[in-house]
Amino acid sequence: MKTLNTFYIRTYGCQMNELDSEIISTQLQMSNLKKVDDEVSADIIILNTCSIRDLSEKKVLGKLFEYKKDKKDKIIGVCGCMAMSQKETLLKKFPHLDFLLGTNNLLDINKILDDILTKNLQEKKIDLNYEIGLENFFAKRENKIKTSISIIRGCNNFCSYCIVPQTRGREVSRDPSSIVKEAKYLAREGIKEITLLGQNVNSYGLDKPEKKVLFPDLLYMLDKVDGIERIRFMTSHPKDITKDLMLAIRDLKKVCEFVHFPMQSGSNKILKAMRRTYTKEHYLEKVNLLKSIVPNATIGTDIIVGFPNETDEDFLETYKLFDEIKFDTAFIFAYSPRQNTLASRYEDNISNTLKQQRLQKLLKLYHKILETKYTKLIGTKKEVLAEKLSKDGKSLKGRTKTFEKVLFPAESKLIGSLQTVDIESFSHQTLKGSIPS
Ligand code: 5AD
Ligand code: SF4
8 A cells, every 4th residue: 555654735715724724734743744845845735725706716627637647646635615515516627636635624624645655545534514623623823923714604694696505514603611721722832813714704603692702792701812812704694793792892801993894886786796795884884883893993895896787877886885994804706607606506697807807997986085094094003913024034024913914124133022113104005104212
């Protein structure tokens, strides 16, 4: 039987996938496999994939075609969202692919490799349900300063454009005691900042009413963990953002004043067709309530342009609302139809050219908003968590509590510490400053 010594893992997509890759890597390292940085020398190649847009999938398919020509005796596997969304077709389409491992089966990676070695057949392990063992399993983290913790997996929302409910199953909240235990473990490892991850962190605990721990309660529990300096969370569905959460952000010292709650569109017609279950008026109300409770809070959004039947007027409504709210962080996407979603039944009737024009218009507005905001920040002081050295090795990079990127000259020994930085200028969405002497 062939022996396996090394593996290479490539991650596509979101922070949840990054974390899942660390879980897979830790499993493999526990089986004495060594992680390598180049695919050429690896015995096993794992692609941890994303299905959110067509482009994400195309990148992976391109890689799989590449490996077809040059597989040698490597084992090649696909994990993550594409393993779920294309579970019926991938193994047939790519006979040189050895396995598929679903988003809820991360702890089965060693078993699947054993099966491949003994049976020499294509294997797949794909469950739509959350693997219970996963919550008692702490992955080793590569980043020693900040990392994420998964608190709820899956999504119950079924927004009409989104494939995630198919690739990650229904919402299952992790046991609060296991989350706190992991945060304490990470604090002992020297981690200073944690990001609580979930497709919709605000519905944390709703599926387990007997535990009586909802998302704000979890924040109160985590705020007490010694050694952790900052707590972030993402993503929040606007419909589930409560006043209790806003009060927790205001009252808890470590919880960062930044909320990523995607608006997606500013047109009620489009929001309805997207099945977002809120109107633009409701959305604006939540923004205003947040700003009244936490005046310095910054807000992040995702926007989809070119959803089926989006007229110029619909787009203009998005544009105007974007300008009114003045988002601090924005990810803007062109609509991409996904298989088996409700929206895929509508005709994708906005041309790519128009989607790109709308996307560029919003980007231009976004950059203008940032420029005005950053200009006002010059002359202020910001607390920054120093995360890593810049490329030239002369400065440190970090973020403010409200999520602005900051670059300042300092030595690497300050990495991991909180520093007060005088903001002096900015370029390319990064504030620049120095530590007062
Ligand atoms: N097309 C374009 N963007 C999408 N998103 C989700 N599904 C699609 C799709 N089919 C975006 C949404 C979501 C973010 C993670 O990706 O804006 O918030
Ligand atoms: Fe997708 Fe909507 Fe769930 Fe977010 S809330 S993961 S956009 S279905």
